[in-house]
Amino acid sequence: MSKRKPPERSNQRYRTRKDLIDAAGRLMKNGHKPSLEEVAEAARVSRATAYRYFPNVEALLVEAPLDTAAPDWDALFAGDASIDPEERVDRAEAAMHRMVFDNEAAIRLMLSASVARAARETDGEAVPYRQNRRTPLIEAALAPARTRFKKANYNRLRAALAMIFGSESMVVFRDVLRLDEKTARAVKSWAVRALVRAALDESQAQ
Amino acid sequence: MSKRKPPERSNQRYRTRKDLIDAAGRLMKNGHKPSLEEVAEAARVSRATAYRYFPNVEALLVEAPLDTAAPDWDALFAGDASIDPEERVDRAEAAMHRMVFDNEAAIRLMLSASVARAARETDGEAVPYRQNRRTPLIEAALAPARTRFKKANYNRLRAALAMIFGSESMVVFRDVLRLDEKTARAVKSWAVRALVRAALDESQAQ
DNA sequence: CATATAATGAGACGATCGTCTCGTGTCAAG
DNA sequence: CTTGACACGAGACGATCGTCTCATTATATG
Structure with a gap:
């Protein structure tokens, strides 16, 4: 039984995966939902290979x-x-707002896919199906004043801000309230300030 | 050219449309995204007819x-x-929270479809693609104190609360923050109270 | 360099989507 | 009741999805 250590080939796998993601990102820029075949072709990869890296x-x-x-x-x-x-x-x-509204089309496709996917996998086992960029950003913003908050208040504030920061609020403003980008920014600016102030007040009172 | 007034038949159209929507609602209860053929069959309607009422x-x-x-x-x-x-x-x-979390599966499918549809129709002409149930609810809640707010503050508060009320915040808590329902409710309760208080303060100050 | 093994390519398969045409049923005005 | 306009059913069509099998290429190790 001459067993040989299996070749790693992790570099190759990493590159093809990255190629697929990059190609998808490029094709989504204009808001058109690309078919998997389009993505595979743009990534110079066969359709079967694409399905080997992503289930759908x-x-x-x-x-x-x-x-x-x-x-x-x-x-x-x-x-x-x-x-x-x-x-x-x-x-x-403000920075997150700009990023989201500038990439609205692509982010909508991402959000739609994410929400549907989580619904499908509710019955199966959980999957790390979504990244979280807003929490680190929020934490970075709060960092210098971190000690001025009580722990419970800090966690609560962080979660509340997450509702306002992401792409979901963009959907509310655009699709539900039918408000323009400037108004959306103004409302969010007021809301985040009010929440930070409230959390500070409750932390230093008593 | 003997022109006769065309038959109305609006009742028939209304019923089949309603049948389709009802059937879809029933099939979505369990979180499974039904195919259009399933919906049509459940509504006792042919596939072609379903496409006559809904583009997709x-x-x-x-x-x-x-x-x-x-x-x-x-x-x-x-x-x-x-x-x-x-x-x-x-x-x-609290009421909206219960409704959303009780119907999470169906609401996820709705939200996913809505977000994607809006993206697709960005280039074409706008379409009334989404209902807005939260604004009337928010207005009803604020009604008795309506006069205590300055107009601008009221509108701003209403928009800010809309971010927190809907199904979108549920997605944030479940998919992004991975927090349980109880925590989500607690955070939202704190946030809406803080926002109402802030709007009141700014209205009566000065 | 040689080779075992992993990664990929090619393509068939059934299911669903969205569009289309054509024929049938049905309502309601005259 | 008659009849014209309208709603509906049946089904074909190509495109895409997701899964599968089998052959080919590429890679790292000895």
């Missing part, structure tokens, strides 16, 4: 735009000495 | 669960003499 089209579309349109949050607070959490959270929301 | 499957699924799971909001404040907007908004959110 949605799973592929979920990962695509996130990698493409991910700005560098670090630069947001880099040359900035502001400590005021209200100010920092508002600025972070 | 998503358009059908968007309208279904809303009609099915729409409680009577009026009863919420019927035997209630509370005037405090904070209390009323919190109670309204």
Whole structure:
């Protein structure tokens, strides 16, 4: 039984996976939902191979735009000495707002696929089906004032801000309320400031 | 050219449309996305007819669960003499919360279809593609205290609460934050109360 | 370099989608 | 009751989905 250590080939797998995600991201830019065949062709890969990496089209579309349109949050607070959490959270929301509204088409496709996929997998075993970029951003914004919050208040505030930060609120403003981008930004700016202030007040009172 | 007034037959059209929506709502209860053929069969209608009423499957699924799971909001404040907007908004959110989490599967399908459909129709002409049940509910909750808000503050508060009330926040809590239903309700309860309070303060100050 | 093994390509398969045409049934005005 | 307009049913069509099998290529190790 001359067993040989199986070849790793992890680099090859990583590259083809990345090629697929990149191709999907490119094709989603214009808001057109690409068929898996289109993505595979753009990635110079056969259809069968694409299905070896992603169980369905949605799973592929979920990962695509996130990698493409991910700005560098670090630069947001880099040359900035502001400590005021209200100010920092508002600025972070502004950046997230821009990113979401600039990539609305692609993000809609991602969100749609994500929501449907989670519904399908409710009965099966859970899957890490969605990334979370907003929590790190929120935490970075709150970091300098971290000690001014009680722990419970901090966690509650963080969760509440997550409702406002993401792409879901964009859907509310556009599809439900039919409000324009500027109004949306104004409402969110007011809301995040009010929430930060409330959490601060409750933390220092008593 | 003997022209005769064309037969109305609007009742027939209304019934088949309603039959299709009802059938879709029934099939979506368990979270399984029904194929259009399944819906048509359940509605005792041919596939071709279903396509005569809805351009695609998503358009059908968007309208279904809303009609099915729409409680009577009026009863919420019927035997209630509370005037405090904070209390009323919190109670309204609790009701919406229950409705959304009880029908999570169907609402996910609706939301997914709605978000994707809006993306597709971005280039074409706008379409009334989504109903808005939360705004009337929010307005009913704020009604008794309506005069205590300045107009701008009222509109801003109403929009901010819409972010928290709907099904979108459920997606945030479940898929992004991975928090359980109880925690979600607690966070939202705190947030809506804080927002109402902030809007009130800003309205009476100055 | 040689080779076992992993990664890929090619393509068939049934199911569903969305569109189309044509024939039948049915309502309601005259 | 008659009849014209309308709703409906049946079914074909190509496109895409997701799964499968089998052959071919590429890679890392000895």
